[in-house]
Amino acid sequence: MGRAPCCDKANVKRGPWSPEEDAKLKEYIERYGTGGNWIALPQKAGLRRCGKSCRLRWLNYLRPNIKHGEFSDEEDKIICNLFTNIGSRWSIIAAQLPGRTDNDIKNYWNTKLKKKLMGISILPSQLLKSHSSLLLQTLSTSSSPSSYRGSNTSTSYHTQTTSFTNTSEPISFSQSLMSSSSTNAAAASVLQVPQESFVGRHMHQQHYQVKDNILMFGGEASCCSSDGSYSNHQIRESEYEYGGAYGGGGGCRGGAINEEVKLHMDSKNYNCFTGFGGEQKIMENNSSGNGGMWEDQARLDYGLEEIKQLISSTGSCNNFLFDENKTQEKVMMYY
DNA sequence: AACGCATTCAACCGCGTGATT
């Protein structure tokens, strides 16, 4: 049975919004709120628009504190790093950039950042070799349809009414790798990040903290074995303020994280078992705070061209880190 | 000025999910 249309498409206006429509929507929401029902909102607001269209317009354009215009180098870096770590989870990435919308970031990535990255042609080969392996691993395993299978895949974004609040200390990235202010520096960081950030940072700095419980922020194919080896990122004893209606839409795609995010990076327990082509890499937390290390460094011989190729081939980004079988996606948060 | 191509980005679309009936 087909999906019921969300609105009567014959009777709704489409295309660009007029200033009058903007004003109507803005005024209505500011006065009455969304009422938790976007479908009914346009009628109440006197708009001949689809509810989804209203929602999008509000979230991406009319909402207060929306930041338009150029992205800063710092924002570039954050986007690159997060994309490396979590893939095209634009809403999550947007949550790290107050005032930016997922749509904005997605567009920015697709039109500019990705090109910057692709434009990097001269990087020390050794650097690339040593830093590209994880990205490659990520990319490679993501293409495996068996990713995520066999692991503890209680696919769940258990999202509760917590608040993602932006604090003075968002994700800390490897400044040493991102010291350059050149435009390519940020893009380059995406190549440089994996070893430092995806592994090291993930292990001992980027910690998604959940109070009294366990946050499993995983789902990266890189931590899922194609042969079903166990994979997860576990972080315990942490505080994780996480926000808004995340999960409202359900599942891995659910709900918008509020703009403000706090991701404290201080892991205490962390385990990651990931497979790659039959190999198993074991990532362990180092309680001393020095982080884990890859026990297997076998796949370190990827070049820039391979990475570029893979990035290109994942232009749709959707499978960059995750199994195409979305139902098996896991960004798990246990509360 | 006119044309064609490239780029940008607002908006649309289809889908997965949880909630509700």
Added chain:
DNA sequence: GAATCACGCGGTTGAATGCGT
């Protein structure tokens, strides 16, 4: 348990704009 609804996500589209010739 099945059907339906509503939400929000990520991918894609296409109109507007910029730029080169």
